[in-house]
Amino acid sequence: MDSALASDGAVYLPRTVRTAAKILVVGHFAVGKTTFVGSLSEIRPLRTEETMTQAGALVDDLAGIDGKTTTTVAMDFGRLTLSESLVLYLFGAPGQQRFTRLWQDMTHGALGALVLADTRRLDQSFEVMGLLEELGLPYAVAVNHFDGAPSYPDEEIREALDLLPETPLITCDARDRVSSTRALITLVEYLSARIAQEHV
Numbered sequence: 001m002d003s004a005l006a007s008d009g010a011v012y013l014p015r016t017v018r019t020a021a022k023i024l025v026v027g028h029f030a031v032g033k034t035t036f037v038g039s040l041s042e043i044r045p046l047r048t049e050e051t052m053t054q055a056g057a058l059v060d061d062l063a064g065i066d067g068k069t070t071t072t073v074a075m076d077f078g079r080l081t082l083s084e085s086l087v088l089y090l091f092g093a094p095g096q097q098r099f100t101r102l103w104q105d106m107t108h109g110a111l112g113a114l115v116l117a118d119t120r121r122l123d124q125s126f127e128v129m130g131l132l133e134e135l136g137l138p139y140a141v142a143v144n145h146f147d148g149a150p151s152y153p154d155e156e157i158r159e160a161l162d163l164l165p166e167t168p169l170i171t172c173d174a175r176d177r178v179s180s181t182r183a184l185i186t187l188v189e190y191l192s193a194r195i196a197q198e199h200v
Contacts, residue, residue: 140168
């Protein structure tokens with residue numbers, strides 16, 4: 001999954017690209033979606049971050065979140081060229097409940113979603129996964145590593161999140177491009193297997 005980084009000047013798509021796929025990166029507030037998209041995008045990612053205000057403190061739960069000063073108010077957008085003919089577009093959705101309608105609209109045309117989760121706040125992932133299931137959008141779960149966050153065996157996390165046996169679960173560090181790539185590969189392989197089964 002080699003791709004050119006933004007520093008390489010990879011702004012325009014090669015003329016050989018024939019297929020584009022849309023993937024959502026979703027999760028609760030402050031789980032690392034903006035960081036994840038930024039670590040993978042070969043172009044300078046589009047970010048719609050705004051400074052958090054005192055008014056937002058009334059609705060955004062900052063418990064256990066140190067140093068959070070900005071929040072996504074529309075979406076993050078990045079691009080990753082997978083081959084000469086295939087490009088992947090990453091759409092990071094805002095995590096607050098008040099933006100649910102926005103990211104529901106973003107699901108149109110998406111192949112699937114990567115749900116980022118935080119072991120300190122696993123319960124906040126239920127609403128996100130529930131909405132994806134309502135919309136019939138397949139997903140994988142990536143537990144994002146945070147310094148000082150508790151670590152649990154995959155079996156315990158699966159049970160806590162009530163994941164189906166076929167739902168992929170992986171641990172990643174959204175700050176690290178290689179780790180984020182592994183999480184994305186896990187989702188893409190899962191989606192590819194589902195598509196193959198549908199055509200059997």
